[in-house]
Ligand SMILES: Nc1ncnc2c1ncn2[C@@H]1O[C@H](COP(=O)(O)OP(=O)(O)O)[C@@H](O)[C@H]1O
């Protein structure tokens with residue numbers, strides 16, 4: 001008790017020095033909380049925009065598609081999508097299940113022809129009509145949570161099948177604007193060639209430049225007509241919350257087994273390698289950052305504690321003469337380090353959280369991430385585990401850096417200390 | 422009863438190739454209740470002798486008995502227990518802990534004792550009152566004069582009711598009047614409580630108050 005009192009009073013004895021040390025800890029905490037929040041926001045936006053614009057939370061294919069579907073896509077079509085959907089629909093957490101049919105082909109204005117990938121979607125589900133806001137932040141939010149954003153023209157509608165939406169890059173390589181007529185040319189599932197006159201209803205943009213450069217979206221009905229088939233290629237499941245992925249996956253697998261469905265199930269994280277690699281990379285970067293911060297904090301506290309021991313040699317001699325044992329001296333300086341860690345950590349967590357929160361409200365405009373074409377607005381998130389980590393790190397670094405000074409204080413000879421002046 | 426007994430104590434310091442004999446074959450016996458001055462010029466070995474008596478330093482050879490118990494076999498924790506239980510210290514520079522107020526300073530040595538918190542407080546308060554500083558309990562050392570600080574130090578030394586109090590030049594940093602007051606206070610405590618005092622000094626006037634003067638000269642007792 002008295003040890004703690006003495007330790008705390010000694011911390012406040014050298015106000016400037018302690019303030020500098022505390023600032024280092026506070027800075028470290030803030031940096032960790034902010035960087036962690038920034039990375040988390042990157043992960044979140046990337047994940048959600050991929051899910052909503054591209055992968056959905058799950059995709060269901062006919063068995064074998066994942067391995068061989070690339071070369072023979074039409075050998076692995078699903079013939080009974082409605083039946084499958086009816087089995088799965090009741091699983092809690094599922095927002096909707098919809099079908100897709102994808103093909104590669106050519107798209108032409110008559111003058112210009114480029115290759116493209118067509119994706120037949122159900123406009124009732126996968127086609128929120130999000131107008132391109134003037135506001136970058138609204139747009140990046142929409143892209144994250146809703147899917148492709150329409151930057152020109154209008155969204156697909158159910159009752160007008162002969163319309164398509166083009167990715168931004170695809171539209172510009174064709175040199176068209178919304179409303180222009182186009183011809184799509186592709187193989188049917190039977191192998192013959194088929195063409196269709198359509199109108200470019202709108203131009204969209206997603207978080208992936210790759211996608212926007214090659215894809216066009218059209219109504220599933222139209223795609224079926226073009227490919228001469230009634231089957232679909234995949235079922236896309238969208239959940240209410242991404243956190244439910246693991247739980248729903250189990251439920252889906254159970255239904256597959258019960259109903260003997262010969263299907264392949266892939267979750268979004270299995271489909272998007274890119275996300276996994278980015279998370280790994282950023283986590284590694286974050287680890288290095290944390291290490292660097294920890295080292296700076298350790299050196300700063302170490303310096304302070306060492307000075308304290310040097311300055312207070314005569315006090316150490318005095319308390320040892322008065323009967324304090326070596327471990328008592330050790331404990332005194334460890335308490336002092338701990339005090340620095342707790343005070344610094346508490347303020348650090350408070351300031352770091354507050355600052356991250358403020359910055360998130362303002363938002364930081366960031367350049368387009370790799371593979372994307374649009375700047376985005378970062379809104380760092382406060383991650384509880386990172387906040388706890390920052391606090392624990394403050395305490396741990398404080399203890400680690402006090403260990404040697406405290407130990408050397410406890411090893412001092414009393415007579416030498418008392419002669420020291 | 423013998424409280425301190427030194428037998429053929431030598432203390433050597435090695436300084437490079439030369440050896441400095443700070444104490445040479447010192448024999449000393451201190452009885453309960455004595456008020457002894459260790460007198461001698463600067464460098465004669467007073468501090469060294471007091472440190473050895475106070476279990477702060479170990480002799481190079483010879484035996485030390487505290488309360489009729491040989492201490493050379495004790496570990497550093499064992500010595501700390503002896504200091505905490507049997508010895509009080511007063512220093513030339515007062516050596517109060519600057520972050521503690523007068524009362525807390527007096528209470529500090531009591532921390533090593535197992536007793537209720539309020540009892541420690543009471544003992545400390547009494548000790549502080551006995552040196553006439555009851556009203557200064559909340560003052561930090563910085564806010565006290567040298568004489569007052571040394572009084573607090575005396576109270577601190579007395580608070581555990583030790584067998585003996587060792588004072589290394591307790592008046593050297595005080596003016597003459599204050600020094601005499603401090604010494605008179607020590608003498609008073611010696612008489613009232615029968616606490617043994619051993620103090621060092623190089624001041625002729627100070628020695629006159631002592632019951633017995635042990636003269637040190639170049640590490641030897643010259644009687
Ligand atoms: N740690 C030490 N190392 C070397 N010499 C020392 C040390 N401590 C004391 N001495 C020497 O021992 C002698 C006695 O010192 P000390 O006991 O301090 O004398 P006094 O207290 O009478 O002035 C002096 O010559 C001093 O220089």
Ligand SMILES: [Mg+2]
Nearest residue numbers: 467468469589
């Ligand atoms: Mg001396």
